[in-house]
Amino acid sequence: MSWTDERVELLKKMWGEGQSASQIAKELGGVTRNAVIGKVHRLGLSNRTTTKTETKPKAEAKPKVAPKPKAAPKPAAPKPEPKPEPATTSATPKPAMSPARKAIIPAGQPLPPQPSANEISPEALAKVNEVEKSAKKLSLMELTERTCKWPVGDPATDNFWFCGLPVQAGKPYCEAHVGVAFQPMSARRDRKR
Template identity: 35%
Template sequence: MDWTTEAIERLKALWAEGHSTAEIGRRMGISKNAVVGKAHRLNLSARPSPIRRDAMPRPAPAPRAPRPAPVPMQRLVQPTAIRQAPPPAPPPQASAAPVVRSFPSARPRIGARSCCWPIGEPGTQGFRFCGADPMAGKPYCTEHAALAYVKPRDRREDAA
């Protein structure tokens, strides 16, 4: 837009009347941003915020209880299954002898050098991980990697 002397005078008059920048733009047939830019370059007085504030100051908000510590995220066990949390353990009962749990010796050790594919339902007694030797750079053995890593099919097959 070419800012003629008449256009600048009209802008100043509408600005002094307190119209919004959008309203001034509508009346002058220009964009709101053109009004804002020219008003800024002309150093016109600052406009009050269009956000209405209450006449009475608001009371200070009540202090909040401290937030609980964040729970660390768990690694997904199986890409296609939803992991369910095991049921909570029953409350401890007073007994003289400590409870000793034994695990089968054939249970594989899970770590950086064993397949992490879950077998069974989490939270049940038969749940375990595969434990076979994984492929290089992958968390799964060859058999389970073939299930976990499926190549996306070519979308051109669906073209009409």
């Protein structure tokens, strides 16, 4: 099935009238409800100005019954005076909300970078930077069981490579990259505190 101009116009018309995606799919024939929803989103029609319930008001099923007479209101009791709270010397501050939590990010937008609970120590990063200067810079096809498989760079560019230095026994990476990739549990737990 292809989306011809006539079918797209019929889709737009029915969507504007408030028809459901299932009803539109049935009317068009040869398309699924999900195909209709996808086309609606690609055309940018997802925000309807009118809905089906707005175009046809519902008829009331039950006739209105006369309300029962209300009882006379009771006289209001006098309100007690608020007691002053004792002053405290050490007020507990409320936890501050991070700016990322305060902002509402629209759907489909990338989230801002979040701080990691398992940040890498500066010493380990310095060691990795030194090792990467002496790396063999292998391509994917050049990797073996004995070469470090740590990726460096953006895979979508020509400047992407793997470390290629000798691996540590039983690990897929060289000593420097193992220090970054595999961290002891106690060190991670301590950093979270």
